[in-house]
Amino acid sequence: MERKKDPFEQLAQGPSAKFENTPCENNENQEILALKRLIHSMPEKEAPAGLTESILSSLEPKIIPRWLLIYRWALRPRTVTFQPLKLVPAAMVLVLGLAIAIQFGPGREDRGGTGHEELIPVTFTLSYQRAERVSVVGSFNQWNPASHKMHQLGNRNTWVLELRLPAGRHEYAFLVDGKVVVADQSSPFYQSDGFGNRNSVLFVNRDEPANI
Amino acid sequence: MDGNDEQSCIDRVLRGEVNAFGPLVERYQKPIFNLMCRVAGSPDSAADLTQDTFIRAYQKLERFHPGKRFFPWLYSIGLNLARDFARKNTRDLKTGSTLDPESISGCNYPGDQHDSMCASLEFVRLEKALDELPLIYREALILRYHDECSMRDIAEALSLSLSAAKMRVHRGLEMLRENYKGGIHGTQKRSI
Amino acid sequence: MVSFSYVQGQPADSSVTASVRAAREAGVPETSLNRLLMLAVDHRLEDDGVVRLVNFLQTVQTENLPIDPFMGKIEEGLAKQVPLNTIAAVLAQKLDDYRFVKSVLARTKTAKDQEISHQDLNRMVGSLDAGVSREELARFILEASTEDLSMLARATESMALLKQIRFDESLTEEILFTGLRRNSLTPSWDYLARVVATAKRRQISDDEIASAAREALEMNRSFADFMTDLGFTPRDLRHGPAVGR
Numbered sequence: 001m002e003r004k005k006d007p008f009e010q011l012a013q014g015p016s017a018k019f020e021n022t023p024c025e026n027n028e029n030q031e032i033l034a035l036k037r038l039i040h041s042m043p044e045k046e047a048p049a050g051l052t053e054s055i056l057s058s059l060e061p062k063i064i065p066r067w068l069l070i071y072r073w074a075l076r077p078r079t080v081t082f083q084p085l086k087l088v089p090a091a092m093v094l095v096l097g098l099a100i101a102i103q104f105g106p107g108r109e110d111r112g113g114t115g116h117e118e119l120i121p122v123t124f125t126l127s128y129q130r131a132e133r134v135s136v137v138g139s140f141n142q143w144n145p146a147s148h149k150m151h152q153l154g155n156r157n158t159w160v161l162e163l164r165l166p167a168g169r170h171e172y173a174f175l176v177d178g179k180v181v182v183a184d185q186s187s188p189f190y191q192s193d194g195f196g197n198r199n200s201v202l203f204v205n206r207d208e209p210a211n212i
Numbered sequence: 213m214d215g216n217d218e219q220s221c222i223d224r225v226l227r228g229e230v231n232a233f234g235p236l237v238e239r240y241q242k243p244i245f246n247l248m249c250r251v252a253g254s255p256d257s258a259a260d261l262t263q264d265t266f267i268r269a270y271q272k273l274e275r276f277h278p279g280k281r282f283f284p285w286l287y288s289i290g291l292n293l294a295r296d297f298a299r300k301n302t303r304d305l306k307t308g309s310t311l312d313p314e315s316i317s318g319c320n321y322p323g324d325q326h327d328s329m330c331a332s333l334e335f336v337r338l339e340k341a342l343d344e345l346p347l348i349y350r351e352a353l354i355l356r357y358h359d360e361c362s363m364r365d366i367a368e369a370l371s372l373s374l375s376a377a378k379m380r381v382h383r384g385l386e387m388l389r390e391n392y393k394g395g396i397h398g399t400q401k402r403s404i
Numbered sequence: 405m406v407s408f409s410y411v412q413g414q415p416a417d418s419s420v421t422a423s424v425r426a427a428r429e430a431g432v433p434e435t436s437l438n439r440l441l442m443l444a445v446d447h448r449l450e451d452d453g454v455v456r457l458v459n460f461l462q463t464v465q466t467e468n469l470p471i472d473p474f475m476g477k478i479e480e481g482l483a484k485q486v487p488l489n490t491i492a493a494v495l496a497q498k499l500d501d502y503r504f505v506k507s508v509l510a511r512t513k514t515a516k517d518q519e520i521s522h523q524d525l526n527r528m529v530g531s532l533d534a535g536v537s538r539e540e541l542a543r544f545i546l547e548a549s550t551e552d553l554s555m556l557a558r559a560t561e562s563m564a565l566l567k568q569i570r571f572d573e574s575l576t577e578e579i580l581f582t583g584l585r586r587n588s589l590t591p592s593w594d595y596l597a598r599v600v601a602t603a604k605r606r607q608i609s610d611d612e613i614a615s616a617a618r619e620a621l622e623m624n625r626s627f628a629d630f631m632t633d634l635g636f637t638p639r640d641l642r643h644g645p646a647v648g649r
Binding site for chain 3: 201
């Protein structure tokens with residue numbers, strides 16, 4: 001009968017890696033260490049040839065407002081050298097830049113709540129003919145169309161989105177193709193947006209998941 | 213290329229030099245492409261997703277905070293795209309690869325050295341065991357032990373707190389160990 | 405037509421920088437300024453447009469009014485691709501609404517003794533966007549006998565919502581004034597209009613609804629008791645109206 005091979009025995013004899021000299025945590029067993037070595041040595045696949053050129057060829061030159069470049073310059077970590085004549089305006093901009101720490105990131109995070117309250121499931125449904133894309137915009141996502149994009153069902157005129165919202169009152173509308181504002185015609189409650197449209201009003205109750 | 217060089221590239225891009233984005237693409241296309249290979253079913257899809265990641269990063273470049281590391285920010289963009297892709301293609305986020313322990317994935321491994329490594333059963337088994345992990349756990353391990361990122365960078369790349377990122381790495385290793393052992397026993401049974 | 409300029413060499417100060425600095429010194433929260441600046445980037449606003457919006461926020465802050473509703477209106481307008489001039493006009497109208505409501509409150513005894521919270525002020529002003537006229541709102545505030553500004557805010561919001569679903573206006577006043585007088589218009593009554601809307605769909609008369617509400621508020625019974633009196637369970641409200649059909 002063949003002895004069952006311990007898989008980690010083979011790994012322990014595998015290619016050496018930087019982890020050999022890495023101090024082990026207390027109680028870290030050899031199996032874990034062997035896996036770390038293996039992950040470290042895992043072969044990488046090469047990206048397809050010409051990818052860089054393909055990416056660059058699809059990009060347009062950026063046009064950035066002057067004031068944003070000033071802020072970015074002010075936010076950069078740097079060593080301030082003392083030059084009496086140039087110090088005052090540079091310092092003013094630097095102080096301003098440090099004082100206003102702009103939250104940069106891949107995109108604004110949408111948060112249905114503050115992170116502390118319970119969130120209740122809500123389903124939005126819209127029937128709309130010949131729409132390319134539909135978003136739900138509202139008080140719960142800072143009216144950001146990128147936050148909550150709806151999905152088409154098999155019947156391509158029906159759009160659905162499920163999300164979780166904190167209990168309370170929320171104002172919202174559907175934004176079709178980035179420009180057409182559609183209110184919930186069957187929702188009894190509305191709020192004039194001041195721009196000539198009506199937003200719908202939703203009341204989310206802790207005890208009741210809502211279908212809108 | 214260090215952080216200052218990257219910042220210099222970004223500054224030039226923001227001043228209108230498209231080609232200044234090239235060095236950043238060259239530097240990070242491989243890890244992003246490998247991320248997408250783990251999620252997408254084909255190298256073509258992985259290449260498309262890689263391209264989308266860089267294009268999106270370019271579009272949002274003015275929002276990238278000066279002084280931070282570019283790679284974790286780029287990775288988080290890629291991860292969001294990977295998740296969207298997996299969701300739309302009704303793939304289980306845990307199993308982004310079609311890897312079979314008896315075969316090697318469809319992406320090419322250039323060179324004799326990589327061919328022999330790919331043929332190594334340990335790596336095939338590892339890839340299968342990684343495949344069975346939830347996406348975030350898998351990526352946490354790869355960022356930590358393959359790409360050698362700091363925990364802070366991992367937290368940013370995965371949009372987690374530092375403690376949550378540490379937990380994902382720790383727990384991910386435990387889960388990987390179980391998967392790896394289970395995969396080995398399964399393979400041995402097939403070979404009998 | 406949007407126009408921007410490159411920065412060549414050493415960056416210099418700008419009008420946007422100056423206006424942001426002034427707004428910050430006036431106390432406008434940094435989170436609000438950050439939100440506004442990111443909106444400006446996303447929507448490619450011209451410098452003078454950014455300055456205009458920042459200066460407006462400074463005005464709001466100086467008058468000790470809540471910033472968030474104005475930030476929300478800016479976000480909403482930009483998302484809906486409303487021209488900046490129109491957004492500015494709507495903001496000015498909204499500022500005037502806040503000033504109006506504060507002036508009415510200043511004429512009540514209650515407001516003399518206590519400061520209204522931003523949340524309660526937002527609710528009262530919101531009733532103007534929900535179809536209540538300034539005259540109706542002023543009359544309601546001045547006639548309501550309550551020392552609880554949160555309850556008063558809740559009542560004004562309910563008044564607006566019940567008006568939208570065409571509930572009898574005199575019965576509305578009876579219900580709400582009862583709740584204010586008895587101090588029983590607690591937070592659970594936020595859902596009053598929603599329950600009334602469903603009750604009306606079930607052909608329950610306004611009189612019957614009002615009778616049940618008045619009794620519950622007069623006797624300090626719970627909102628759940630009111631619903632039960634109408635024949636409701638919480639599960640009844642679980643399936644709301646579909647949208648867009």
